[in-house]
Amino acid sequence: MITIGRLRDAGGKTCKTFWRLLPVLIGVLLIASLIVQLIPELVRLGLLGHGPLLEMLGADLLGSLSTGQPVVSYLLGGELRQAGVDLYAITAFIVAWVTVGIIPMPAEAVMLGWRFTLVRNLIAFIMAIVVAWITVATLNG
Amino acid sequence: MAEKKTEKARKGLGGWIFLLATAAIYLGIYVWKPVYGEASFGHFAKMARDIAPILLLVFVFLWALELVQGMKDRLAGLVGHDSGVKGWLVAVVGGVLSHGPVYAWYPLLQSLQKRGMRPALMATFLYARSIKLPWLPLMAHYFGMGYMLILTAYIACFSVLNGWLVERMIGSGGSRGQGD
Numbered sequence: 001m002i003t004i005g006r007l008r009d010a011g012g013k014t015c016k017t018f019w020r021l022l023p024v025l026i027g028v029l030l031i032a033s034l035i036v037q038l039i040p041e042l043v044r045l046g047l048l049g050h051g052p053l054l055e056m057l058g059a060d061l062l063g064s065l066s067t068g069q070p071v072v073s074y075l076l077g078g079e080l081r082q083a084g085v086d087l088y089a090i091t092a093f094i095v096a097w098v099t100v101g102i103i104p105m106p107a108e109a110v111m112l113g114w115r116f117t118l119v120r121n122l123i124a125f126i127m128a129i130v131v132a133w134i135t136v137a138t139l140n141g
Numbered sequence: 142m143a144e145k146k147t148e149k150a151r152k153g154l155g156g157w158i159f160l161l162a163t164a165a166i167y168l169g170i171y172v173w174k175p176v177y178g179e180a181s182f183g184h185f186a187k188m189a190r191d192i193a194p195i196l197l198l199v200f201v202f203l204w205a206l207e208l209v210q211g212m213k214d215r216l217a218g219l220v221g222h223d224s225g226v227k228g229w230l231v232a233v234v235g236g237v238l239s240h241g242p243v244y245a246w247y248p249l250l251q252s253l254q255k256r257g258m259r260p261a262l263m264a265t266f267l268y269a270r271s272i273k274l275p276w277l278p279l280m281a282h283y284f285g286m287g288y289m290l291i292l293t294a295y296i297a298c299f300s301v302l303n304g305w306l307v308e309r310m311i312g313s314g315g316s317r318g319q320g321d
Binding site: 006009010011013017023025026027029032033071074079081087091094095099101104107108111116119127130134135138139 | 156157159160162163164166167170177180181182184185188189192196200203204207208243247248250251254260263264267268270271273276279280282283284287288291292295296299302303306307310311
């Protein structure tokens, strides 16, 4: 049963969540705005533009090392896309961001066991490339 | 209790410190390369205008999720070794509906693990968490509705494959091997 009190409590919690998220969102948008202008330069210098597989591997590694709200990966990915970065690489980055966690690995291992954590993350790392590949292939197909 | 509150307050401050540091970087760039700084800020203003209506939608989704209470408790009885298809379904749906930082879910998974939760279902749950329902409108905004639907469907399917593979590799007896 949803009462006015529950609605108010849930609304309050959501406001708090948003309030905590707001500075991070603004900060990430600001940083993304700085970065996207560098992308054409990076391509020109040869740091990007090496074909889908190598870019996917790099993006997968970058996403695995990143941590934070998944929305950040959408924002960065969306802006990088508009700047011309390959969709294969961006998808691998987005998928790896949330499915592979190198930074939270020690915490996960302490709670759920090292073997489980290492195997799970390794499989998720490989899968990020597979998911990226078939997603874009399906979209283009 | 007081320590917990202080830690929470410190964590809440982290975002603002990050924003301050970003503003400082902008200030530096604006002094060093004013044209680049101005163009970047213009880009930021456009992005902020674009995503503002989507954030409103996200707010409504988060509010609705907040109203679904007791989800964690209900999970406990549904993910044992004999749970079958129902267990897989609970792991995927539970992962999709779970929100907040992953750290918050480790204690629950650990307690379920001790009560016999299959490693496959734990891995499936953790993989399916990458589907963030409230943020899907933002993904659709950037990459299109088709991309969002295809990627979400594949992640849901691969969460099961991920769980199955993890269990095949570490065995179904438990995720805690020797030396853990």
